[in-house]
Amino acid sequence: MLTGKKILLGVTGSIAAYKAAHLTRLLIKQEADVKVIMTPSAVDFITPLTLSTLSKNPVLLQFQKTETGEWNNHVELGLWADLMVIAPASANTIARMAQGLCDNLLLATYLSARCPVFFAPTMDLDMLQHPSTQKNISNLIQFGNLLIDPGYGELASGLVGNGRMAEPEEIVTQLENFFSSKKKLAGKKALVTAGPTYEAIDPVRFIGNHSSGKMGFAIAEALAREGAHVDLVVGPTHQQTHHSGITIHPVNSAEEMFIQCQQFFPASDIAVLSAAVADYKPLKTADQKIKKTEGNLMLELTKTRDIAAELGKIKKTGQIIVGFALETENEKINAEKKLVSKNFDLIVLNSLNNTGAGFGHDTNKVEIISRKNGSKEFSLKTKKEVADDIVGAIIDYHD
Secondary structure, eight states: OOTTOEEEEEEOSSGGGGHHHHHHHHHHHTTOEEEEEEOGGGGGTSOHHHHHHHHTSOOBOSSBOTTTOOBOOHHHHHHHOSEEEEEEEOHHHHHHHHHTOOSSHHHHHHHHOOSOEEEEEOOOHHHHHSHHHHHHHHHHHHTTOEEOOOEEEEOTTSOEEEEEOOOHHHHHHHHHHHHSSSOTTTTOEEEEEESBOOEESSSSOEEOOOOOSHHHHHHHHHHHHTTOEEEEEEOSOOOOOOOTTEEEEEOOSHHHHHHHHHHHGGGOSEEEEOOBOOSEEESSOOSSOOOOOSSOOOOOEEEOOOHHHHHHHHOOTTOEEEEEEEESSSHHHHHHHHHHHTTOSEEEEEETTSTTOSTTOSEEOOEEEETTTEEEEOOSEEHHHHHHHHHHHHHHHHO
């Protein structure tokens, strides 16, 4: 996919700049034509000679070539490239890109580029989570730039979390997928549910659970990356997405979620039911806040509507439903029973007995059980990687 492609690789001042050497080598092995632009601070982390040797082109550092006095024309560079990828993209460079600053050759070329621009953030987890950084990343996405998500793991600071630059192999795969002539789910419609539901006791209190919605959002984005249009029905959560192929429909209760699902499911090719829907709700909801008294408070609960079972009853030929089973005992037996009873095509099993799995984590460990293709266990991965595995299983089932 990359043979003959003209790729500008931007390298910024980050400890992850050492990965640019491996990325350059991989791109050259794919027979791409690579030109590297470095920011002034990037040379503190990796030498221009290294990247020049690997790319087989002079590394571009300044507007003026020091040896000849000629101009490194940022406009021509922007027009030359089929694609630009900035990896690593430091917090400083991301902020400058978002603000339209161009006080170095890399930034001036970025502003001149007519080609698609990918960027791979790398920084410490608190820097990444800071509202200003998140806003800058959001702005770049809205400008049409393509985010290569940072990975999860040990950071240079010694902390563990999100902020690692994506591995060079992953970046190359994303670039190959971009140049692929057809995305595997192009033209498909998908329904995804995510997050918890809140079942009101009174205007202040509710019954809920600890679901963060991270898994559902990751699945929605993975489906969208493969070309599907996604209706994401989501309970109360702080998760966000800026993908243009995803439409968010916020809800609170199980009944509200059911109504939205009932609306979108008939036209959907794929439904992934990853929300942690409450099984019970108060039989009666108080109009006013319940006052604390000396005695005990007794709540009578009634079952909520089983969204998965209801959709399974009306599933048509050609539709695929993916369910989830979060279990603590007899995990696989219970998951297989649910696969049949709710008319699922695939079920994703995870166990709270597995370290790093379940609610609140950035990682998950799953087993995917398919009616057609049997079952497959996966190792502990980031939720983004798990989402890619789930979407891969959907594509395999569809084929």
